[in-house]
Amino acid sequence: MADILSETVEQEDLKKFEKIYHEQLSKNDVTIKAQFDYAWCLVRSKYPADIQKGIMLLEDLYTTNEPGQRDYIFYLAVGNARLKDYSKALGYARSFLTIEPGNQQVISLERTIKKKMEEEGLMGMAIVGGAVLAIGAIVGFGVALAKAK
Amino acid sequence: MSTGPYNYSYIFKYIIIGDMGVGKSCLLHQFTEKKFMADCPHTIGVEFGTRIIEVSGQKVKLQIWDTAGQERFRAVTRSYYRGAAGALMVYDITRRSTYNHLSSWLTDTRNLTNSSTVIFLIGNKCDLEGQRDVTYEEASKFAEENGLLFVEASAKTGDNVEEAFLETAKKIYQSIQDGRLDLNAAESGVQHKPSQPGRNNLSNDQQTNRDNCAC
Numbered sequence: 001m002a003d004i005l006s007e008t009v010e011q012e013d014l015k016k017f018e019k020i021y022h023e024q025l026s027k028n029d030v031t032i033k034a035q036f037d038y039a040w041c042l043v044r045s046k047y048p049a050d051i052q053k054g055i056m057l058l059e060d061l062y063t064t065n066e067p068g069q070r071d072y073i074f075y076l077a078v079g080n081a082r083l084k085d086y087s088k089a090l091g092y093a094r095s096f097l098t099i100e101p102g103n104q105q106v107i108s109l110e111r112t113i114k115k116k117m118e119e120e121g122l123m124g125m126a127i128v129g130g131a132v133l134a135i136g137a138i139v140g141f142g143v144a145l146a147k148a149k
Numbered sequence: 150m151s152t153g154p155y156n157y158s159y160i161f162k163y164i165i166i167g168d169m170g171v172g173k174s175c176l177l178h179q180f181t182e183k184k185f186m187a188d189c190p191h192t193i194g195v196e197f198g199t200r201i202i203e204v205s206g207q208k209v210k211l212q213i214w215d216t217a218g219q220e221r222f223r224a225v226t227r228s229y230y231r232g233a234a235g236a237l238m239v240y241d242i243t244r245r246s247t248y249n250h251l252s253s254w255l256t257d258t259r260n261l262t263n264s265s266t267v268i269f270l271i272g273n274k275c276d277l278e279g280q281r282d283v284t285y286e287e288a289s290k291f292a293e294e295n296g297l298l299f300v301e302a303s304a305k306t307g308d309n310v311e312e313a314f315l316e317t318a319k320k321i322y323q324s325i326q327d328g329r330l331d332l333n334a335a336e337s338g339v340q341h342k343p344s345q346p347g348r349n350n351l352s353n354d355q356q357t358n359r360d361n362c363a364c
Contacts, residue, residue, distance in 0.1 A: 002162075002212045004197045013228040037225050040194060074193040104178060104186060105196045 005081050005112055009044040017041045032065050036072075043079035055079045070096070074106065081113045084120070089113050155342040157201050157208035161321055162338040163314075164229055166254050167239035168247040169218030172273040175304035176239065177215045180314050185305050192217040195229055202315060204322045211318065230261035234330070234338030235269065235317040240288075242272045242301060243280040248288065255295060265330040266338065267320040268297045271313050275301040 021038040024030040035057055042054025055076060062072040073096050081089035093110045097103065165173045174196055178186045181198040196215040201208055214233075216226040230236070236258050240247040251270070258268055270292045272283065285301060292299035298316055302309035324330035325339065332341050 002197070004195075007197075010228060010231065013225075017225070033221060033224075036221075040225050041228075071193050100190060102188060103190055105174070105190075105192060108196070108198075 008046045009041045014041045051079050051082050086117050157210040159209045160340040161211050161234045163213040163235040164233040165215045165237045171239045171241040171247050172304045173215050173239050179304045179310045204318050232336040232338045233262050234321045235267045237269050239271045239273050241274050242283050243277050245282040248283045265324050267317050269317045270297045270299040272301040276303040276306050
């Protein structure tokens with residue numbers, strides 16, 4: 001139930017950082033910290049719409065604040081993986097690793113993403129298998145109908 | 150997540166906290182991989198590690214959240230304290246400032262975890278005796294006054310690393326046995342996973358029967 005891609009933020013924490021962000025937004029003075037804290041909570045939400053919003057905030061930070069890019073790329077990889085956009089997630093992880101090749105945290109994230117893909121690949125096959133059975137049943141039903149005529 | 154039989158009976162949640170650069174991630178890496186990371190970059194947000202250990206004959210899975218020490222992450226990393234059964238609080242014996250900040254880390258831990266959370270103080274980098282800035286006696290006294298377990302350890306040589314993680318688990322397990330830690334409480338940081346004995350054996354038996362079938 002717990003790894004970097006499946007743990008979820010508590011609603012009260014999300015609300016807390018959302019409030020800070022919105023207060024600053026209303027004054028048109030959002031600090032990098034408030035935006036990052038809120039985005040970090042959003043990408044850990046169980047709701048895809050929140051994660052999407054978190055990704056947008058991180059992409060915005062990435063283009064406006066160079067010193068923090070390392071943090072943003074990492075959580076962009078996490079957010080995209082949580083949305084099951086695995087190729088994009090792996091792209092972020094790889095671009096991180098071209099700059100810091102030995103970073104264990106990112107290597108471990110890459111491994112977790114690949115594991116998720118594998119698990120879901122198998123699940124995908126199971127669904128295809130199920131569909132084949134269903135088609136088989138329909139064909140069988142058709143044959144039975146034809147015979148009845 | 151998985152519906153199959155678990156190969157452990159308990160899950161304990163740990164957090165690792167302390168100033169930046171004290172070696173939190175290196176301790177985690179030494180514990181999970183039995184290797185020293187020589188060039189250890191700053192952790193981003195939180196890092197996660199697991200290892201299955203044995204406590205009093207029971208298999209226990211440790212889920213360890215290693216928090217970034219940099220101040221800018223501190224607001225959000227506080228949300229990972231909730232429901233931790235064990236907290237490893239780390240300072241660097243060669244940098245006095247990391248020791249001086251312990252009371253602030255301890256306050257956070259006490260405020261954000263529950264009363265049964267086991268707190269273990271680790272003085273890391275004890276291989277660097279020549280650069281020592283905090284005496285063993287002083288830290289030991291601090292630990293005693295605050296009811297903390299304490300060792301000096303080295304993520305580099307591996308000294309006392311196993312001990313710190315395992316002693317914490319033993320203490321948590323004791324709390325369960327004593328009934329001080331309520332397994333049903335949402336934020337105990339412990340999950341009990343009843344094992345399913347015989348399930349594997351059954352399928353093995355069926356396999357054997359099939360193999361023996363003459364037809």
